Amino acid sequence: MQTSNHINESFIACRSVSKFFGTFKALDDVTIDIKQGEIVCIVGPSGSGKSTFLRVLNALETIDNGEIIINKVRLPGDQKDVEEVRREVGMVFQQFNLFEHMSIRENVTFAPRVSRAVATKDADELAETLLKRVGIIEQIEKYPNHLSGGQQQRVAIARALAMKPQAMLFDEPTSALDPEMVVEVLDVMRELAHSGMTMIIVTHEMGFAKEAASRMLFMSAGKFLVDMSTEQFFCDRDHPELRRFMSNIL
Amino acid sequence: MSKYSFPVIVALVLGVVAYFLNWELLLSLDFSVVWEYRVVLLKGLMVTLALTACAAVAGLVCGTMLAIASQTNFAPLRWLVIAFVEIWRNTPLLVQLIWIHFALPLVTGINTTALESGVIGITLQAAAYFTEIVRAGIESVPKGQWEAAYSLALPARIRWTRVILPPAIRTMIPPLVNLTISFFKGTAILSILHVSELMTVTNRISNVTFKPVELFSAIALIYFVVGIVMSKATLRLEYVLQNRER
Amino acid sequence: MRFDWDQLIRYSPDLLQAFGVTILISALSLLIGIVIGMFACLGKLQQRGLAFRLANGFIDFFRTIPEVVLIFWVYSCLPLLLSVRISSEACGVIALSLFSAAYLAEIFRAGILAVPKGQVDAAKALAIPRYHIWKRIIIPPAIRRMMPAFINFLTELLKATSLLSAIAVGEMAYTASILGAQTLSYFEFLSAIAVLYFVLIFPFSLMARRAERKLLKKTGH
Numbered sequence: 008m009q010t011s012n013h014i015n016e017s018f019i020a021c022r023s024v025s026k027f028f029g030t031f032k033a034l035d036d037v038t039i040d041i042k043q044g045e046i047v048c049i050v051g052p053s054g055s056g057k058s059t060f061l062r063v064l065n066a067l068e069t070i071d072n073g074e075i076i077i078n079k080v081r082l083p084g085d086q087k088d089v090e091e092v093r094r095e096v097g098m099v100f101q102q103f104n105l106f107e108h109m110s111i112r113e114n115v116t117f118a119p120r121v122s123r124a125v126a127t128k129d130a131d132e133l134a135e136t137l138l139k140r141v142g143i144i145e146q147i148e149k150y151p152n153h154l155s156g157g158q159q160q161r162v163a164i165a166r167a168l169a170m171k172p173q174a175m176l177f178d179e180p181t182s183a184l185d186p187e188m189v190v191e192v193l194d195v196m197r198e199l200a201h202s203g204m205t206m207i208i209v210t211h212e213m214g215f216a217k218e219a220a221s222r223m224l225f226m227s228a229g230k231f232l233v234d235m236s237t238e239q240f241f242c243d244r245d246h247p248e249l250r251r252f253m254s255n256i257l
Numbered sequence: 258m259s260k261y262s263f264p265v266i267v268a269l270v271l272g273v274v275a276y277f278l279n280w281e282l283l284l285s286l287d288f289s290v291v292w293e294y295r296v297v298l299l300k301g302l303m304v305t306l307a308l309t310a311c312a313a314v315a316g317l318v319c320g321t322m323l324a325i326a327s328q329t330n331f332a333p334l335r336w337l338v339i340a341f342v343e344i345w346r347n348t349p350l351l352v353q354l355i356w357i358h359f360a361l362p363l364v365t366g367i368n369t370t371a372l373e374s375g376v377i378g379i380t381l382q383a384a385a386y387f388t389e390i391v392r393a394g395i396e397s398v399p400k401g402q403w404e405a406a407y408s409l410a411l412p413a414r415i416r417w418t419r420v421i422l423p424p425a426i427r428t429m430i431p432p433l434v435n436l437t438i439s440f441f442k443g444t445a446i447l448s449i450l451h452v453s454e455l456m457t458v459t460n461r462i463s464n465v466t467f468k469p470v471e472l473f474s475a476i477a478l479i480y481f482v483v484g485i486v487m488s489k490a491t492l493r494l495e496y497v498l499q500n501r502e503r
Numbered sequence: 504m505r506f507d508w509d510q511l512i513r514y515s516p517d518l519l520q521a522f523g524v525t526i527l528i529s530a531l532s533l534l535i536g537i538v539i540g541m542f543a544c545l546g547k548l549q550q551r552g553l554a555f556r557l558a559n560g561f562i563d564f565f566r567t568i569p570e571v572v573l574i575f576w577v578y579s580c581l582p583l584l585l586s587v588r589i590s591s592e593a594c595g596v597i598a599l600s601l602f603s604a605a606y607l608a609e610i611f612r613a614g615i616l617a618v619p620k621g622q623v624d625a626a627k628a629l630a631i632p633r634y635h636i637w638k639r640i641i642i643p644p645a646i647r648r649m650m651p652a653f654i655n656f657l658t659e660l661l662k663a664t665s666l667l668s669a670i671a672v673g674e675m676a677y678t679a680s681i682l683g684a685q686t687l688s689y690f691e692f693l694s695a696i697a698v699l700y701f702v703l704i705f706p707f708s709l710m711a712r713r714a715e716r717k718l719l720k721k722t723g724h
């Protein structure tokens with residue numbers, strides 16, 4: 008068992024992280040710590056760098072400055088470090104990105120088999136457990152394009168969980184969904200939050216954030232302008248930019 | 258794989274090639290023959306370009322007529338157009354050329370010169386390919402435009418020239434230009450009939466000067482330069498057309 | 504004019520053999536072209552550096568020069584430059600392999616680039632090793648997407664083999680012109696091979712069109 012001391016140590020630590028696209032600065036000297044078990048919601052205007060921040064945490068984008076330490080592994084690093092980080096951090100995308108030419112079962116079992124060397128039988132059992140948990144076990148032999156958006160996103164969550172990650176990143180997981188499907192995905196995420204998973208969620212679902220998040224970040228122009236506990240965030244809003252943003256989406 | 262492995266492989270390959278090359282011949286290469294015959298070669302290039310233009314213009318005219326014909330309700334005419342297009346697209350240009358030059362006169366009794374056969378062959382081939390493109394262009398015009406033209410009772414000629422063809426042509430331009438470039442390449446096949454285009458001319462010079470390496474390398478370069486200029490210009494044109502639409 | 508079936512029947516073994524030569528040369532050139540084309544494609548996918556420049560130059564050059572010029576260059580220059588004897592059949596295969604490699608490299612590349620970026624991102628995020636990403640995530644959909652262009656290229660390659668008659672390779676067009684000149688039955692022989700080419704090429708055209716329709720339906724554009 009881990010000591011309480013260990014749990015309080017930050018699981019993700021960013022030190023002066025900057026990211027450029029050409030001359031455009033998408034992340035501007037970001038320094039932030041995220042502890043194990045925290046549920047962090049990130050909000051902010053379009054183009055402010057929220058997706059880029061998540062992608063950087065999963066080494067899908069390389070950083071130009073600073074360093075990131077995730078679970079004691081340092082980024083930027085070599086291919087081995089990158090894969091080590093990705094094994095411990097799962098990611099869920101706005102557009103689901105399920106593997107179109109694989110059945111739901113293969114989608115969920117593929118990664119554990121090839122990157123964690125899990126036996127096919129065990130991977131199958133794990134997939135069935137996870138698909139039951141997200142409520143779509145009946146669809147296991149179907150292909151992604153036969154599923155609704157909400158179902159696809161739940162498969163995507165199960166697929167990421169199959170790697171048994173210690174943290175999960177969600178990039179606007181419900182923005183591409185019809186309103187009636189948003190609930191089913193948020194329910195799965197809520198259940199995941201209660202199970203103690205470390206989560207970083209980019210979302211515009213303020214109701215969900217208020218109820219599930221333990222900490223709120225407001226991003227603007229590549230910087231975190233606001234970093235507060237959820238209660239604080241939803242009570243006092245004296246930050247002018249944040250107030251403008253909130254009045255626009257609420 | 259280190260980052261040096263690729264340059265090392267390249268160096269090795271170059272080394273092997275250098276070892277097998279006939280350096281004696283390579284060092285005795287004399288490209289002055291290209292300059293010596295520049296006028297003849299230039300004339301050959303002009304013939305090549307003229308044939309290309311001919312294929313493009315005559316092919317486009319025939320292709321447009323055939324494409325319009327393929328839109329009629331008269332089924333036999335439609336089938337005839339389809340048969341023509343499929344036969345000419347699915348046989349090699351070279352076979353078409355020698356068929357027109359050697360076989361056809363036996364049936365018609367009309368003897369054609371090499372140039373005539375060549376022009377007929379490449380024009381018909383161009384017509385077949387252009388028909389497909391024009392047809393796709395016409396079919397890309399929204400149905401509403403047709404219905405509007407019909408409901409206004411516009412005469413057929415006006416319907417085609419003022420309503421259907423203008424938007425169709427805009428979508429057709431990039432593939433048309435690309436095809437024209439491929440006919441530029443295709444004209445070299447006419448050398449099989451000894452039409453005096455660039456390739457034929459080069460063959461002739463090579464036969465009297467015995468300098469094939471210099472000559473064929475030089476015209477490969479000429480074809481490459483002319484072709485690459487045309488295709489880069491097409492890319493540019495496509496870019497401009499795309500940006501204008503927005 | 505009477506259509507002389509007897510001549511055709513008498514020389515049908517020669518035509519059949521020429522048909523075999525056409526197929527054989529196409530198949531060989533295609534195989535070699537696929538191998539070289541894959542390397543050229545990988546080079547061009549680098550987007551910068553020495554490998555990219557080499558691959559890009561190779562592809563541009565062999566796509567732009569006329570096939571006839573390439574065939575003549577290989578036939579009349581390569582043996583001199585390397586001071587070895589190369590049979591005209593081998594010259595034909597070399598030239599058509601280079602031609603195929605350049606076109607196939609672009610076809611492969613287009614197929615690979617058509618795989619949505621999100622698929623690769625998702626695979627990377629799952630820590631799937633690079634080898635498996637290529638094998639299971641990129642290549643299968645890429646092959647599906649490049650199929651119409653690939654089959655279409657087969658028709659171009661089959662047509663291009665006829666150009667080898669210019670360097671006296673005993674394929675269909677050459678055999679037919681020789682037989683035509685010998686017997687003066689040009690019409691019979693040239694028509695016969697025109698039909699043979701059509702019968703050989705047309706099914707591929709139809710297949711390419713069907714593959715295209717299927718793909719359009721699937722990707723829904």
Ligand SMILES: Nc1ncnc2c1ncn2[C@@H]1O[C@H](COP(=O)(O)OP(=O)(O)OP(=O)(O)O)[C@@H](O)[C@H]1O
Nearest residue numbers: 028029031033051052053054055056057058059060
């Ligand atoms: N691959 C890229 N190349 C160039 N610019 C990029 C790239 N990816 C993102 N950007 C730019 O970086 C900025 C931040 O993008 P990012 O996707 O992180 O924003 P976001 O906060 O997620 O916005 P949204 O709410 O629209 O998803 C944007 O201005 C975008 O144009």
Ligand SMILES: [Mg+2]
Nearest residue numbers: 057058059178
């Ligand atoms: Mg985003």
